[in-house]
Amino acid sequence: MLRIFPTYTNLKSIITSSIDNFQSQGTLFVAGKRNIIKLFKVDENLTLNIKSFRKPILINQIIYKYFRKSKARRSYEYATILLEKGIGTPKPIAFKENATFIGLHDSYYVCEHINCDLTYKELVQTNYPDGETILRQFIHFTYQMHKNGIEFKDHSPGNTLIKSNHDGTYQFYLVDLNRMNFHTEMDFVTRMKNLSRLTPKKEMIATMSNEYAKLSGENEDLVFSTMWQLTQNFQKRFHRKKKIKKSIKLK
Secondary structure, eight states: OEEEOGGGGGGHHHHHHHHHTTTTSSEEEEEOSSEEEEEEEOSSSOEEEEEEEOOOOHHHHHHHHHTSOOHHHHHHHHHHHHHHTTOOOOOEEEEEEEEOSSSEEEEEEEEEOOOOSEEHHHHHHSOOTTHHHHHHHHHHHHHHHHHTTEEETTOOGGGEEEEEOSSSOEEEEEOOOSOEEEOSSOOHHHHHHTTTTSOOOHHHHHHHHHHHHHHHOOOHHHHHHHHHHHHHHHHHHHHHHHHHHHHHHHO
16 A cells, blocks of 8 residues: 655655665665665655665564554654644655555655754764754754644654754754654653653753753753653663663673
8 A cells, every 4th residue: 555645646656666666776874673764866856765664573464454553654644743733854755555465564654855964862972063052942842742742752862853944043853753642731741751761961951951941831950850860760771671682692
């Protein structure tokens, strides 16, 4: 099944050809352990960013065909919702699912490619110029997301693209969208937990807390203590899992 966003139906043959020839054509952009992203240039103004999701294990093939939407379909539908709510993400273009009588075989998500200046990860790992300004504007972006009831479950450093407008302002784009919850309203702890995967740096948490408190009207000490505690909890779990995986590999 192929679904194309109405604005891009004129590109059907290009989209179909790019997906069908994904293995042999395109420019490799990300070679992940689970998924692969390739770029296919359409013209000077548009490059297709196509994400190929790894073939699911047998039980998930059945689940994704009969009981749950595929990751590609969720990415497409969630991107549409984000844009409707004014939250930045690369424009969704299409998704395709290939299935057998057993279940889902493979799937692809197609969106516009964003040439970003950095990701949030670079704010964490470097002393990026204008870093505090970017961080505070990022909190504005996240706060608007929370006000709209959007819980981005993969709100982690590599999943926010940042583009400079070259006037002291920045645009933010969420990627890797297949895990989201949508709420009528998000409670305080859920909002703070949603920020807990972004950085282990206490000074960054302090800046984020300061800006979030200004926007939300919440007590800044409460915002900081909650966000910092949830961040520490996440880091402990993260490093514990990493240690377990390492010990398994050594055996």
